[in-house]
Amino acid sequence: MANFAVVFKIMRKVFFSLLLCCSIAGIGQEQYPEDAFRSPMDIPLVLAGTFGELRSNHFHSGVDIKTQQRQGLPIYAIANGSVTRIKISHWGYGKVLYVAHPNGYTSVYGHLQKFAPEIEAYIKKEQYKKKSYEVEVFPEYGEVKVEKGKVIAYGGNTGGSSGPHLHFEIRSSISEKPTNPLLYGLEIRDATNPTLLKLFGYPLSENAKVNQSKSTIELDFKKQADGTFLAETVNAIGTIGFGFIGYDRQDLAANKNGVYAVQQLVNGRIYTDYDFESFSFTETRYLNTLIDYDRYGKYRQRIQKLFKVPRNRLSIYNTLKNDGKIEVREGLSYNVELLIKDYEGNLVKAVIPIEGKNEPVKVEKDEMKTENYVIAKKPNNYDLGGAKVYFPSNTFYDDFYIDLKKDNDTVTIHNNRIAAHRNFTITFDVSDYSEVERKQLFIARLDSRLRPSHASTYKRGETFTTRTRNLGTYTLARDTIAPRIRSKNFKKKQWLNNYRYLSIHISDDLSGVDTYTATLNGKWVLMEYEPKTNTLTYNFDDVILDQKECELEVTVTDNVGNSSTFTSTFFRK
Ligand SMILES: [Zn+2]
Numbered sequence: 001m002a003n004f005a006v007v008f009k010i011m012r013k014v015f016f017s018l019l020l021c022c023s024i025a026g027i028g029q030e031q032y033p034e035d036a037f038r039s040p041m042d043i044p045l046v047l048a049g050t051f052g053e054l055r056s057n058h059f060h061s062g063v064d065i066k067t068q069q070r071q072g073l074p075i076y077a078i079a080n081g082s083v084t085r086i087k088i089s090h091w092g093y094g095k096v097l098y099v100a101h102p103n104g105y106t107s108v109y110g111h112l113q114k115f116a117p118e119i120e121a122y123i124k125k126e127q128y129k130k131k132s133y134e135v136e137v138f139p140e141y142g143e144v145k146v147e148k149g150k151v152i153a154y155g156g157n158t159g160g161s162s163g164p165h166l167h168f169e170i171r172s173s174i175s176e177k178p179t180n181p182l183l184y185g186l187e188i189r190d191a192t193n194p195t196l197l198k199l200f201g202y203p204l205s206e207n208a209k210v211n212q213s214k215s216t217i218e219l220d221f222k223k224q225a226d227g228t229f230l231a232e233t234v235n236a237i238g239t240i241g242f243g244f245i246g247y248d249r250q251d252l253a254a255n256k257n258g259v260y261a262v263q264q265l266v267n268g269r270i271y272t273d274y275d276f277e278s279f280s281f282t283e284t285r286y287l288n289t290l291i292d293y294d295r296y297g298k299y300r301q302r303i304q305k306l307f308k309v310p311r312n313r314l315s316i317y318n319t320l321k322n323d324g325k326i327e328v329r330e331g332l333s334y335n336v337e338l339l340i341k342d343y344e345g346n347l348v349k350a351v352i353p354i355e356g357k358n359e360p361v362k363v364e365k366d367e368m369k370t371e372n373y374v375i376a377k378k379p380n381n382y383d384l385g386g387a388k389v390y391f392p393s394n395t396f397y398d399d400f401y402i403d404l405k406k407d408n409d410t411v412t413i414h415n416n417r418i419a420a421h422r423n424f425t426i427t428f429d430v431s432d433y434s435e436v437e438r439k440q441l442f443i444a445r446l447d448s449r450l451r452p453s454h455a456s457t458y459k460r461g462e463t464f465t466t467r468t469r470n471l472g473t474y475t476l477a478r479d480t481i482a483p484r485i486r487s488k489n490f491k492k493k494q495w496l497n498n499y500r501y502l503s504i505h506i507s508d509d510l511s512g513v514d515t516y517t518a519t520l521n522g523k524w525v526l527m528e529y530e531p532k533t534n535t536l537t538y539n540f541d542d543v544i545l546d547q548k549e550c551e552l553e554v555t556v557t558d559n560v561g562n563s564s565t566f567t568s569t570f571f572r573k
Contacts, residue, residue, distance in 0.1 A: 030277070034185040036103055037078040038149060040168050041065060045188050046252045048165050050343070051180040052276025052316075053258030054291060054302045057469075058284040059276070061178035062108065062169030063186075066253065067155040071113045071164045075153040078107050078170075083144035083152075086115070086123050087136040090531050093167060094159025099146055100173050110167035113156025119144060124526065124542065131517075131524045158530070179278040180260075182343045189251040190344045194259045196221075198245040199231055199338075199350060200292070200303055204325055208238025213363035216243075216292065221350060229350040235357040236328045241307030242352065243292055248342040261341040264306040264324060267334060272306045272324035274316040275341075286314045288419035289397055297417030306338065311376075311397040311421075332356040370401040387411045391424040409476040410446075416472050423467040426474055431462040437478065438464075440560050442511050444477035445470065452477050454511045454559045479511040483556040485566035488535065495571045502538040504554055504566070511559035518554045521547060527554070540572075548573050 039045060049064030067073050077099055084106065085098035093110030097119065100106045114120055122144060126135050146152050157164045170181045182188065199219040201210035210217050211234060221231040242264065247256035261275035289312035292303040307324035308317070326334060334354040341347050374380050376396040382389045384406040396418065405412040411426060430438055438459065443466040444452035455466040455474065466474070488503035490496055504527070506513060516536060518527045525543055527536040536554065550570055557563040 032179070032183040033103055033105075034183075036101070036105075037107070037170070037184050037186075038076065039186060040075055040078050040107070040109060040166060041067070041073065041155070042076065043068060043073065044252065045186060047188060047250055047257055048163070048253070048255045049167075050248065050257040050260070050276075051178070051182065052260070052279070054287060054304070057288065059279055059287050060258065061279075061281070061284070062110070062167050063181050065166040065168055066255075067164045067166060069164060071154070071156045073155040074151045075109050075112065075155055075166060076149055077146040077152045079103070079148045081107070081146055082141045083119060083139050083146060084141060085136070085138050086119065088123065088127070089134050089136075089159060090529060092159050094161060095153075095156065096159075096167075097153055099152070100141060104173050105179075106171045106173045106176075108167075108169035108171065109153055110169075111156055111158050111161040111165060112153045113158065115153045116151050119152065127526050128524070128542075133526060133528055157532075175280070177278050177280045180276055180343070183277065188343075190248075190342055190346065192249050192251055192342075193227075193346045194246055194248040194340045194342050194348045195256075196229055196244060196246045196338075196340060196348050196350055198301075198303070199352065200243040201234055201236065202241040202243060202305070202307070203236070203238060204241050204307070205239035208236070208240050208328075209359065209361060210234060210236045210240050212359050212361060214361055215363050215366040216295070217363065219352065221352075227349075229348070231350060231352040233353045233355055235355050235359055237330060237356060237358045239325050239327055240354075241305060241325050242336065242338065243303040243305040243307075244338060244340070244350070245301055245303050246340050246348070248346075250342075259340050260343040261339075262304065262306070263337075263339040263341075265337040265339070266321075266326055269321065270319045271321045271326070272308075272317070273319035274314075275318065276316065279314070279316055283314055285421060286312055288421065290314060293419045294417045297415065309397065326354070328354055328356045330356045330358050368401055368403060370403045372402045372404055373399065374402045375399050384411060386429045388427045389413055389424065390427070391420075392422055395420050395422045395424050397421060410473060411475070412473045414471045416448075416470070418471055420469045420471060423469055425465055425467050427463050427465045428476055429462060430464050430476070440478045440480050440562070441476050442479065442560050444475055444510075446473040446475060452510065457559075477510060479509070479558060479560045479562060481509050482562040482564040483508040483513060483558050485554055485556055485564055487566075487568060490568070490570060492568050493570065496540075497572055499572075500540055502540070502552065504536040504538075505534055506536055506554075506556050507534045508556075508558040508562075511562075514557050514559045514561075516554065516556045518552065520545070521551055545572055 046066045047063050048066045049060050053060035079101045081099040081101040084100045087096050095112040096110040098108050126137050155166050169178050171178045199221055201217050201219055203210045203214050219231045221229045224230050248259045264272035289309050295303050336352040338350040376399050379393045380391040403414045442457045443455045445455045458465045484507050486505050488505050518525050527538055529536055552568050554566045
């Protein structure tokens with residue numbers, strides 16, 4: 001336990017010290033143990049994702065450590081502790097391990113290929129007991145102990161991962177707040193400055209204008225000899241704000257990761273100052289108020305706004321003056337500085353000069369007017385004739401004119417340029433369909449290319465309802481075709497003595513795979529399902545077979561209940 005002496009150090013968050021001297025030292029600083037944890041891997045750490053990085057509806061709650069495009073690299077316990085949670089899921093973190101440490105932190109290891117043998121045995125027992133690949137258990141503290149530096153798992157690509165990597169988090173065990181893992185002394189080579197891609201001006205008050213525009217407008221800027229960027233002088237009037245698109249690159253990879261800290265100064269005073277030291281899961285969806293969601297819906301680009309809108313409840317701000325908004329008066333000049341930093345303190349700086357000028361409007365407000373105006377604070381109910389939409393109060397951040405359309409069985413709820421913070425419901429009247437048809441029907445969401453995907457459909461007599469946070473187009477779709485199942489690595493009546501795995505391909509054409517189950521000689525066996533490759537895998541180590549001739553039966557059911565069964569026999573001794 002000697003190596004467990006926790007040395008607390010004041011974290012080395014020296015904020016923009018060059019520019020600000022020590023005016024804000026001490027604010028928001030917490031203590032993090034810098035020497036308590038070792039690295040979760042013994043390869044040089046290269047990040048495919050940083051803490052706080054802007055993701056879909058959330059901030060990234062850990063770092064993504066690249067695993068050299070390989071699976072199976074050992075993952076180590078960063079300190080002594082006890083496994084407090086093991087989860088296996090088709091989506092999200094896939095196979096994930098949570099280890100609580102005596103110093104009050106919990107480390108999290110996600111997208112694992114498999115666990116170390118003792119943990120693997122522990123969770124397999126649970127899977128066979130529950131007859132399910134997807135499981136979640138919370139062992140008692142001390143039941144499954146781990147030692148600092150011992151292998152606890154192997155890196156993989158399970159769950160919502162698009163390439164082999166370790167998703168690694170350090171949370172406070174009590175509050176479960178994720179904290180930036182780099183605060184604990186993990187070494188990442190980074191001498192590369194963040195990159196600024198685009199700058200935007202926002203007219204915010206009723207009569208505000210930025211460069212004669214009442215809509216968001218992109219600003220031109222150029223690199224100066226000293227490396228800073230200088231924007232063309234902005235002529236503006238009224239309450240305005242700014243936003244940027246940027247990313248951070250570290251030294252050893254080309255990945256465009258999230259930046260660590262952002263500051264906006266107006267005439268030398270801090271107006272905006274936020275960073276990604278920590279946040280809470282309860283606030284993470286308010287990311288949609290930090291980014292310009294309209295732009296995100298249109299171009300999938302995330303602008304970080306330097307001003308705070310009223311419904312933004314994020315706790316990431318260290319300083320905010322006038323919510324980061326600038327009151328521009330006629331005849332006055334302003335100097336805005338934007339500072340974007342990575343964790344190592346590498347910095348990019350942009351200067352935006354502003355002249356207070358009331359010039360005629362050239363670009364009007366980009367606002368669509370419809371007959372339905374949503375008051376965000378109130379519940380809103382719309383009957384579209386054959387379909388209903390219900391938005392509970394505070395589904396949206398702002399009031400807006402909502403565009404609702406219905407055409408036969410297709411309902412369009414505005415477009416994807418508005419974020420919904422809460423679930424709303426869409427209800428279809430299916431009384432025109434027969435019982436048989438209703439069984440095979442489901443609510444499908446259509447993407448921008450009109451490809452349908454299954455939306456969880458609650459069927460109650462003559463109405464089908466779905467709950468969603470995605471605005472866009474929904475329709476009734478009918479799935480009449482059962483899933484397909486075929487073997488990938490074996491044939492009927494084959495001897496499989498040297499085989500370690502059985503591999504089965506499963507797919508469904510429309511509503512998608514819902515459940516799957518397999519038996520060997522009539523007994524349930526575990527199939528690991530990887531939806532990304534449509535593969536079920538059985539591991540021969542799981543069960544000792546007591547007969548030479550084995551019968552395998554696999555049944556797969558889709559989301560409307562169409563089901564197929566595949567059977568095969570093989571030999572093994
Ligand atoms: Zn991740």
